[in-house]
Amino acid sequence: MDKSEIQKAIRRGLAPMGAPDPLTLAEWAAKHFYLSAESSYVEQAWEAYPFQVAVMNAISNDDIREVDWLKSARVGYTKIILAAMLYHAEHKRRNQAIWQPTDDDSDEFVKVELEPALRDVTVMRDVFPQYLARHKTNTLRQKKFVDSLLHTKGGKAAKNYRRISIDTGYLDEADAFDRDVEKEGDPFTLAKKRTEGATFPKMVVGSTPKLKGFSLIEDRAELADEFFRAHIRCPHCNEWITLTWGGRGEPHGFKWVNNDPDTAAHLCPECAGLFTQADYLTVWKTTRWISASGIWTDDGLRFFNRADELVPAPGHVAFHIWTAYSPQASWADIVREFLAAAEKAKAGDMSKMKTFVNTTRGEVWEEDVEKTDSDALEARAEAYPLRQVPMGGLVLVAGVDVQADRFEVVVWAVGRGEETWAVDYVQLRANPADESEWDKLDDYLLTAFPHAAGGMLQIEASAIDTGGHYTHQAYNFCRQRVRRKVFAVKGDSQQGKPVKGRSSTQDVNWRGKVIKRGVKLWLVGTDTAKDLLHGRLQIAHPGAGYIHFSKELPSTFYQQLTAEHRILAKTQSGDQYRWVKPSGRRNEVLDCTVYAMFCAQQLDLNKFTERMWQRLEEAVQPATGDMFSAPLPPPAAVVKPEAKPIVATKPTTTPKLASRLA
Known part of the structure; x- marks a missing residue:
């Protein structure tokens, strides 16, 4: 065996003892992540959109403890948290848990998103050798990696937030969770308690918002140290602006001519210049996240104030983005969707308009509600x-x-x-x-x-x-x-359940003794x-x-x-x-x-x-x-x-x- 072969053998033998070069989530995903056929329009290697990079790196930034993403559809949140779970398992070897709104949602996520990714992201085989095996460490509720665990749970039952210790927790589609989980508290607090004691505790929460005043992700965003919105350079005046929906008579946002969606363009609030989606895609790589207080970041790693001075990373950050930033949807289609919703609204059907506001604009829907003063x-x-x-x-x-x-x-x-x-x-x-x-x-x-x-x-x-x-x-x-x-x-x-509902006999666990059929439990039709x-x-x-x-x-x-x-x-x-x-x-x-x-x-x-x-x-x-x-x-x-x-x-x-x- 020549000298070079001996050196290669030594390097292979010492590899498990060495620490990998530190990578951010964006860097790791660019190197390893893959979009599987079961859950993607196109099966291919991952390539992040410019606005995704800072969010991804904030998730892997150990100085940031909580990351919230108030979002529309089609901006890649599910793929990002999927990549984050694999990254924390393979690169950082940390215990994790992801909660979906229900057990069925959790099972579907594992089958459609997680298991295909574990199959196709080849680097995961080093830490998850059972990826194809029927094994007690590879189930719908748990994946055991080398040096770490990933728990996958539904969020309806309080028991699903107990008896686990994790470093990183994720809540997907937070607005679909119960506000009070079986009267034991809100899902964020219950999940966050599982990270107590971790060296680098992290909570990642994302959702399409729902109803004003009832939106859990909106509540979370309001508690953040900094709430960031995506900004781009205007193709005309070079000022930092956000893409906004605007509205009739507003001096900014989307405009079109004679109800023709194909004429859709965005009006800059700074210079009143109109630019098309094609123009936007020439400047979108300059995406910068800026908060109302003037704190900004390009990459989710370094944060600056209005004077462009480096400042510490906020402990709790929130991001907002909507469909107009994504090339997956054309601006013409966004306008077309709005016009269809507006036509329904004229006839009194607000369902499509509500969907447009929630899932396309990524904003809460304000609705008249019945209440007593x-x-x-x-x-x-x-x-x-x-x-x-x-x-x-x-x-x-x-x-x-x-x-x-x-x-x-x-x-x-x-x-x-x-x-x-x-x-x-x-x-x-x-x-x-x-x-x-x-x-x-x-x-x-x-x-x-x-x-x-x-x-x-x-x-x-x-x-x-x-x-x-x-x-x-x-x-x-x-x-x-x-x-x-x-x-x-x-x-x-x-x-429709009666106020005085049916009853059933329940066992009573009392002082270590089970009293069979010890008490009659009555259901109360609370909504009735x-x-x-x-x-x-x-x-x-x-x-x-x-x-x-x-x-x-x-x-x-x-x-x-x-x-x-x-x-x-x-x-x-x-x-x-x-x-x-x-x-x-x-x-x-x-x-x-x-x-x-x-x-x-x-x-x-x-x-x-x-x-x-x-x-x-x-x-x-x-x-x-x-x-x-x-x-x-x-x-x-x-x-x-x-x-x-x-x-x-x-x-x-x-x-x-x-x-x-x-």
């Missing part, structure tokens, strides 16, 4: 004290929402024709993980409330939400109080209940269905009661109306009220006849009650939200509903 409800509040049942209130029901540090309770009095009065709203500070802390809730639910007619009323039925972290604690609490009509409930948001509540809140005058409020209720009560909006949403069954909660809003009061409405139906109050209401009134507020009853005891101290929990007084005798009707 919280200020208007507060303005009509009445001068009756909390924790005392007003005249007309005959039966007390309560809804309970279990939070990490408290129990939220709303008590309603129901009268003839389901006219209702808010009787109490409390937050009982507690740790629901501690069995003894549930005694605070138990004591409260045993409270006797004085009635304006002189008697005392107890809560006839209450419903406890079993979602979230404390399911089995809630199950056990309800299991032990069946005779007191304390119901375990869970929301069911499917359209919210429709009913929304309608009742519109009733302007006292009587059947009217809802009364006390002036002692805090403003947050009304804000939470009206937190959700009714919007038209696309579902697998077609367009349906859904109640959704805008960003940053709390809705515990609404949830509690829905559960109280369930209790009213459990007591069959919605089926009461005139005679039954009359008998109940005679028992609770007899006609002579105001003349001869003893003076009312003073109402118990009101427990405002955030205040110290009450200590309830247990009554000696309180006639229950059944005995009052007997």
Whole structure:
């Protein structure tokens, strides 16, 4: 063997011990990445568009912890995160996870995108020798590489965010995720917790935005340290400008002549010069990302201020781009799509215009939504004290929402024709993980409330939400109080489901013991209940269905009661109306009220006849009650939200509903 062969053999033997030359994601993809036939228009080696380079390098820049991409369709986001996953597995050897909106989405991503890439990007065979094998390390849920793991999961279930430790996490199509994953928190926070402890933690989140006020990716972008938009040099004046849609009468953006899409051109806001897509493609290699504060980058590695001075990379960056920047769609086709959507909109069908704004312009859609004005409800509040049942209130029901540090309770009095009065709203500070802390809730639910007619009323039925972290604690609490009509409930948001839905028996895991079929769990048709509540809140005058409020209720009560909006949403069954909660809003009061409405139906109050209401009134507020009853005891101290929990007084005798009707 000659000397050169010996040297080659030595280099081959030492290769596994050497560190590869550091590459950015853009450099690595240019060298190794490949577009597979299953998921690409053209099967070929990867060649990045100019606007993609900075985003790719920001993903591989260890100084940047979070990268968000608010985008339209056809700008390459899915390919970029696919390349990033392979890059972090082969080049940086880091543990990763990608969450798709559902398990089915995750499976499709693995089959259509990930597995063909692992097959065709040959450098991956060095770190993933099982790429063609049926092996426990090569499944739809996990890929085990040399020195690292990639988890592939759906985002609907809270369990999919547990028991993994990663360096890099990805969320694809973020606006399709639930805002609150099984009442355990938003998907970003749950995913980000999996990176705690990593030397170089990274979260990458991208999505086409959806509805204004409900867009998760818009929320993320607003939290970023810097929000960048792509700029190019105007072919005429050489100033940095963004490509914008503009609009009729706007001195910038897309313009065309006589409804002819083929005449589409872009009007520069600086020099008022028109340039075509062909002109754009002569300058697009100069793409620069510039934020509103003047921070800019060409490559996602180095960042500069307005004075062109080098500055540290922001820890959290967001990017926005839309279809006009991509050569995959012609400007004529963009205008053609808009004109078709505008024609539909004239006939009242806004669906195509909404799609155009979301998927072509990459912007949120602003839509009229059904909602109730919280200020208007507060303005009509009445001068009756909390924790005392007003005249007309005959039966007390309560809804309970279990939070990490408290129990939220709303008590309603129901009268003839389901006219209702808010009787109490409390937050009982507690740790629901501690069995003894549930005694605070138990004591409260045993409270006797004085009635304006002189008697005392107890809560006839209450419903406890079993979602979230404390399911089995809630199950056990309800299991032990069946005779007191304390119901375990869970929301069911499917359209058309009854307020009082079906029940099923559930096992209770308690103190290490499984109690088979230990508790009956009731489903609550939450959207149906919210429709009913929304309608009742519109009733302007006292009587059947009217809802009364006390002036002692805090403003947050009304804000939470009206937190959700009714919007038209696309579902697998077609367009349906859904109640959704805008960003940053709390809705515990609404949830509690829905559960109280369930209790009213459990007591069959919605089926009461005139005679039954009359008998109940005679028992609770007899006609002579105001003349001869003893003076009312003073109402118990009101427990405002955030205040110290009450200590309830247990009554000696309180006639229950059944005995009052007997």
